[in-house]
Amino acid sequence: MSELDKDAAKVPMIELADGNRIPQVGLGVLRIDDEGVTPVVESALAAGYRHIDGAAGYNNEGGVGRALEAGGWTTGERRRDLWVTTKLRDSEQGYDSTLKAFDRQIGLLRLDYVDMYMIHWPTPFDWRSDVSWKAMRKLRNEGRIRTLGVCNFLPEHLERLHDETGDWPAINQLEIHPTWQQRETVAFCKAHGIAVEAYSPMARGKDLAAGDGTIERIAAAHGVSPAQAILRWHVENGTIIIPKSAHAARQRENIDLFGFALTPEEHAAIDALDGDGRMGHDPMTFSYA
Known part of the structure; x- marks a missing residue:
């Protein structure tokens, strides 16, 4: 086993309700331009990442695809070892428009299939998740998508999707961090077999x-960075995480989470930081057009 394979092997796999298994730690690529994302993905793969999280709305799928192709990750055994997620642009929701969008996206990614395709925002003010989902299900039946997921769905959106399609998504990707833990939505997901994935x-x-030095004190006790302390807290919660970094050294740091564990008291201290710390958008009003 190569050193890179050893690094990748340290990352636990989370089994999803559909039977697929996703690496618990991945790389997010939001706010990196199409040209700049190629070396970022290449350095992450070199650091042992086997999970890349993208989206049409990030406008950099072509750059991700160039990195995958250049490294030999688009076919064969390497492709089987890699998890690639992308997301449907909100303005392209709808049955026929989802199918058309997916064809464009998979071409940019230079792949024959994606491991997960997600509805990016629920857009309850212009709800088309039901028909978009049915198109995604068709693509899954054709073998072009392995897992179907959603992002930013609150319990009422998950229930509506289930009522209209009969399905629960395998994953719900949410903004989750110590000061914005979304406990009600997380509990709903867990009760319905939906894995939780944290962005930001x-x-x-x-x-x-956060916490007037709480994170720094916990990190210092373990000889790790504050980032590693927070990411370890997520890992111990069973959450899938997609930290973003364009810097190779930080990418390596963000995946090096399995040589230490928080004490129960330390974990509880991070739990206690929950508050109204949302950094992103409100799913009730936002569209990532």
């Missing part, structure tokens, strides 16, 4: 100083 797991860096 450190609140874009804001939570590194």
